Amino acid sequence: MGKPVLGRIRNNMARGAVCLVLLTGAVTPAWADTLAEALEAAYMNSGLLEQNRATLRAADEDVAQALAELRPVLRWTGNVQRSYGRSGSFSSSAGRFVQGGSVTNDASINLIAEIVLYAGGRNKLALEATKEQVLATRADLVAIEQQVLLRAAAAFMNIRRYSETVGLRENNVRVIQQEVRAARDRFEVGEVTRTDVALAEARLAAARAALAAAQGDLLVAGEEYLAAVGKPPRNLINPRSLPKLPGSVADAKRQALRQHPDLTAQQHSVTAAELTILIAEGAKKPTVSLQGSYGVTEDFDDGDFSHGGSITLGASGPIYSGGALDSAVRKSVANRDAARGRLHVVLRQIEQNVGQAYANLRVSQANRTSFEEQVRAATVAFQGVREEAKLGARTTLDVLDAEQELLDARASLISAQVDEAIASYQVLSSLGLLTAEALHLNVPVFDPAAYYNMVKTAPRARSKQGAELDRVLKALGKE
Structure with missing residues (x-):
């Protein structure tokens, strides 16, 4: 009876080795949708973008209203x-009261x-101030677009993180199930003790708990993907390469300070605040x-x-206004100073965000390299421990521990790869380049000046331009 049992042990260990190959290999289902397609879907389905596009249209209408103030x-x-009434008087000639x-x-x-x-130049200045606010709102819209795309990219990559982790955990459960069967068979022939069997069974229970946790994380990530992209995560294919980035942090900071939408928006806000001072002074004229x-x-x-x-x-x-006009001027100056201070803060924040994004990227790259080496070493160690266990030089616990270290290394490598991808897109966002145009996404190009050009002359509803505007508004309402 001993030889058949030992044969079953070897067969079980062989099946475990097959599972190990699955465990240590890349988990690659049949994918279909790419990251670019996910970003395109997020761009097209984003209610946040639609909200801020409507905000931009409202700012465009402020220009039309300011222009109307200059017209008759x-x-x-x-x-x-x-009109009706009654009157009465005393007539001396008639000697009576006549009504x-x-x-x-x-x-x-x-x-x-x-x-x-x-009007002291107030109306023309108000027109220029509203134009500056339009430009600031356009830049804010670009910043919102970056937020939408960064969230979608992170959601996409986290689906990869948790789906591959689930695959690892499933393979781990299968491997440990084989180890449990092998431990029981070896216990039957007296090669191991009941303690070894209990250890394997405990490890199996822990593996199943870890699998349930990973499946829960995947479900949560799926809900985030649905919220960020606008459709369920199905058939995702991992990107083959990461975006190209400036080679040095210094170059990246200079590039960010030239084009980041947050800086552009604040610069226009400062200009609008300066015009507001002139408007307040014009009220005295x-x-x-x-x-x-x-x-x-x-x-x-x-x-x-x-x-x-x-x-x-x-x-x-005005002759006397109780000090209200002077107060309005002082308030405008204070608001201008606040806008300038905010501009300084935004400058520092942009530089800080670039530096932090690059630091996170470097850390994730270093982690990926380290975990790749750890996976390589853990694979060799596990194979060695497994062979030694066949010869009786290692216990079941040693095999399980080596297997767990390999699993942890693989999971850490997956997380490091995902963190590196997310960090790359965070760098793009810190540079102001995480936009549909910069990424060459296959989406309809949004022209922020299109609606402005239609309303900047304040067209009447019955004019030809007004009729065209009505068609545009109806189309927007049907979306």
Whole structure:
């Protein structure tokens, strides 16, 4: 009976070695969707991008409204009036008190045109300030786009992390199941003790618990992927290469300071704040306006009518406002100073973010190299311990420990590879280059100036340009 049992032991260990090959090899299912496709889906499905595009359209409309302040305003007024009353007086000739009543019905209509000729430059400055805010909002939209794509890239890579970890854990469970069967067979022939069997069974229970935890992590990562990309994670293919990055941190910082959207947005905010000071100072200056009116009034009772018009050149200006105008100037100066301070903070943050992103990348690269070496060494160690166990020089616990070290090394290597990929895209984001245009994604190009060009002249709803604008708005509403 001993030889058949020993044969089963060897067969079980052989099956365990086959599982080990699966364990130490790359877990590569049949993939289909690439990282680029995931980023494209995230770009197309992002509600956050749509929200901020609408915010940009609202800023574009501020320009149209500021332009309207420079144009004449034409309005009409109309009214129908019924007047009635009674009057009385003492008549000396009649020697009595005489009373009488009157009722009149008339209607009038007037056309009024008015234009502000001079307002201390406030209206023109307000137009320029709103243009600066539009440019700042465009840069903010680019920053939001980077956030969306970075989240999608991290979600994609974490699916890889946890799916491959689940594969490792599943293989680990199968291997330990073989080890448990082998330990039981060896126990039957007296080669090992009951303690060895219990150790193998305990390790199997721990492996199953680790597999359940890995499966839970994969489910959580799948929900994050769905939220970030807009569709469930299916058939993902790992990227073959990482994005190209500047060779040195110094070069990267200089590049970031030239093009990062956060810096661009804050620069335009500073300019807008400086214009606000001039607007506040202009409020102290007089306002000159020209008004023309023409109207017709008709009496319904006797058919009398009158018509006529007037032209008025008026001027007004503040004398005393309780200190409100001076306070407004001081507030504008304070806001300008705050915007400048924020610009300085953004500069430092950009440089810091670039430095930290590169540091994280270097660490993840070093970890990957170390874990590759650890996997190589752990593989050799496990194979040696397994062979020694066949000869009785090693215990079941030694085999299980060596196997666990190999599993941990493989899991750490996967995490290091994923961390390196995520860190690469974090570097791109810190440079301001994690955009659909810079990544050459196959998505419709969003033109931030398209809507602005349609509304910057403040078109009327009944104009040709207004009709075109209505079609655009209807198309946006159907998306």
